[in-house]
Amino acid sequence: MKYRKKQQAAVISQKELVSGIYDLQLSVPDIAAQARAGQFVSLYCADKSRLLPRPVSLAGIGREEGTIRLIYRVSGAGTEEFSRLQPGDTLELLGPLGNGFPVETITGSREETGTRVFLIGGGIGIPPLLETAKALKDSVGVTGCTDGTGRIQITAVLGYRDSSTFLSREFNTVCDHVLIASEDGSIGTKGTVLDALREAGEISERPGRKNTVWFACGPTPMLRALKTCAEENGISCWLSLEERMACGVGACLACVCRTADTDEHSQVKNRRICKDGPVFRAEEIEL
C-alpha cells in the first residue's frame, strides 16, 4: 500500500498581484497530477513555532508541467512567511485535499437547452474559481451561446473591495462573460456580487432557472445571501466554505459546518469542511 505523504514543492515564481495578495507558482508533480478544481492544499510554515498547516485553494493546476498555482492573502504570520518565498526556495505541503467543485456532474448532465454556469467569487474567494472555469471549459471542450446547442455558458461574477482588482483579465480569457462589482463603486457595479447579478437580471422572480448553476466562494455573508437567493430562484448552487482547520484531513473535527439534516458520518448536524467539503450543495448546509 502506498501512503500519501507530505510533499516538498519548489517555488517557481511569486509575485504580489495587488497589495497583500500573492500569486505563488509551485512545482509539485504528485499533487498537480491528482488535483481537481476547488480542492486545496495544506501549507506548512518553516518556522516550527507555527504548528498548523494553512489551507490554500488551488487557483491553477498545470498537470503536464507538474505545477500548481496558489493565490492567497497575507492575513497573519504564516502567510507573511509564505509571501517571502523566492524562486528556488522549497515549501512543505500536503494535498490535494477536499472534494472540489462538481465540474463533471454539471457538464455531464447539462440541459439540452444549454447550461449557464455562474462562478461567483468575493475577494480572496475568487482564485479557486479561475481553475474551475478552466476545468469547465476543458470538460465541455467548447463554450458558447446556450440556445438549443447543449453548450455551457460560463459567467464569472467577481466582487472586489475597490478598483484593486486581480485575475479579472484571466477570467476574461476563459469565460463568456465577466461581471465585476466593487464595494466602493470604483469599478463595475457598486456593491456586491449580488448587486452585479441583480443588475444583469439574474435575480428576479422569474421561474425556470433550472438550467442555471451557481458555484461560489467568498466571505460567509456573501455565501449566505447567495444561498437564500438561489433557493428563491430555484437555482442549483454550490458553495465553497472556509473555517479554521487543524488536521486538514477530517480527523480532528475542528472545521465543521452546520447541516440541514443529520450527517451520515458524524451522526449529528455537522459536516467536515476539509474532508466532506469544502464544496457543498447550498441546501445541505446552514450558514
Place this chain on the structure above:
Amino acid sequence: MSTGVIGRPDEQLEVILPEMKKMKTENSEMQEADLRVTIAGVELANPVMTASGTFGSGMEYSEFVDLNRLGAVVTKGVADVPWEGNATPRVAEVYGGMLNAIGLQNPGIDTFLKRDLPFLKKFDTKVIVNVCGHTEEEYLRVVEKLRDQPVDMLEINISCPNVKEGGIAFGLVPRGVENITKKIKAAAAQPVIMKLSPNVTDIAEIARAAEAGGADALSLINTLTGMKIDVQRRTFVLANKTGGMSGPAIHPVAVRMVWQCAQAVSIPLIGMGGIRSTEDALEFMLAGASAVAVGTANFIQPDITAEIVDGMRSYVQEQGLANIREIIGTVH
C-alpha cells in the same frame, strides 16, 4: 544509492552489492530491536500510541500511515449518544502550540461499534477506546456496551476542559476521581486507563486517587486550559472562549507531571503532551511512562507516529539496550 556509478556493469555490481547487504543487515537489526511493552497485561508491539481526539478512529490517517506499525490506536472520545460539539471556531494556533475546543463531537457508541471498530480491527494494532460522558450513567452505558467487544483497553476521559461536566467535574478532586474510577472498574470488562487533567493543584494526589479507585493505568496529561484573544476584533478567538492547549510548548509540563506521578503510584503510566520527536517520547519513558501517545504532531506530520517507532528502534541499538523497557522510569 547513486545511479551515476561509472564503469563496467560488474564493477557497478561490486559497488552496489555490499551496500545492499548493509541495508539488509540494518533492516533486520531494526526489526529485532525489542520495543514491546506491557500495560495492565496487554502487550503492545511498541510504546507508541495516538492521543485521543487527534486521530479520529484511525480511518482518515490510515491513508497516511500504516496503522499496523502503531502500538495502539486510541480513539476519539465516544459517548453513549452522538454529540454535536461546540460552535466554530474550534481551534486557534498559539506560539509553539494550539488551543482546541471541539467539545467532544462524536457519532456515539452505536455508530462507533458498527462502523469504526470493525475498521480498526482490520489492523494488527491494539485498540483503546476513549470514553466520555456528562454523567456517571453516561460513562457506564458506554462501558457496558463495550463489554463484549474486541477492544483491548478503555481510556476514560475525566478531564476534557471544553465540555461542561464533560468529564472534568469528575477529574478535578481526588474523591470524585476515586468514585468514578471504582464505578467504571466494576462495570468494565477491559483494563481501565484513567486520563487525568493537568488543571489541578496536585497531579500526584489525583493519580493516587485513581489508583485507589482501582485504575489499571493512567494517561497524562490532557490539555492545559488556555485562552486566545483577537486584539483587532477585541474578542475571543475560540467560540467556546477557552480551549485546551496542546503541542510542543506543553511538553516540559507533561514530562514533569509524568515524573511526579511515577513517584506517587505503582500502576503503569502513558505519557503524552507535546510529543513531536523520538526524543520527546523517550523523555516521557525515562520519566516513568511505559508508553506514549502522540497527538498534535499528527496534524504537523501525518506519519510522525511511525517515525517515532523507528527512532526508538535506533535508540535501543545506539544505547546498547536489550529492550526499550529497560529505560522506563530510570530518571528519578
